[in-house]
Amino acid sequence: KAGVTQTPRYLIKTRGQQVTLSCSPISGHRSVSWYQQTPGQGLQFLFEYFSETQRNKGNFPGRFSGRQFSNSRSEMNVSTLELGDSALYLCASSRRMTTISDTEAFFGQGTRLTVV
């Protein structure tokens, strides 16, 4: 089956602009999480959506927002971009976690955002 698809793969933006990243989860997966990866910081959790509802949110400023559509596809938006927002943004999808064994998240390849 198709994996998690993130578009675009690469993006260059200038400071002050806004950006929208897209994530299509694995078919049948209803949960989508977003992470920011920067050198030395590992994967920092941004937010998680399940059935169009935000269920968890990480410690990021309000410039970072997201949403999930009825087909489980998700977008994240970053407004007023700063140089420090340059990072790899990863999306992960999973089935509803009803059992302890069902906790693996499947990641997309990420969107590499460069802010200049």
Next chain:
Amino acid sequence: DQQVKQNSPSLSVQEGRISILNCDYTNSMFDYFLWYKKYPAEGPTFLISISSIKDKNEDGRFTVFLNKSAKHLSLHIVPSQPGDSAVYFCAARPNFGNEKLTFGTGTRLTIIP
């Protein structure tokens, strides 16, 4: 506050030897732990996991050990192969609800042929 810590940013191991990657956590509510492997330009892929009811889980060349009292887990790779060269992330979550994974900062493993 980094709740999951991987204190070694990098590790080099000779091919055929054992690779040991370490991870410490501070949140006592964590009781499910996972290791992910990440190649450049790819997303992380799930490797192996362990529940707090166990202290060891093995899958082929990969074994994860959990020491709950020390809040420490480790990933052993035996024997190490060149294809194991990647960044390894440990992650943890509580066992209730639909809680998010908390990741460590990663350890870059290089296997020397």
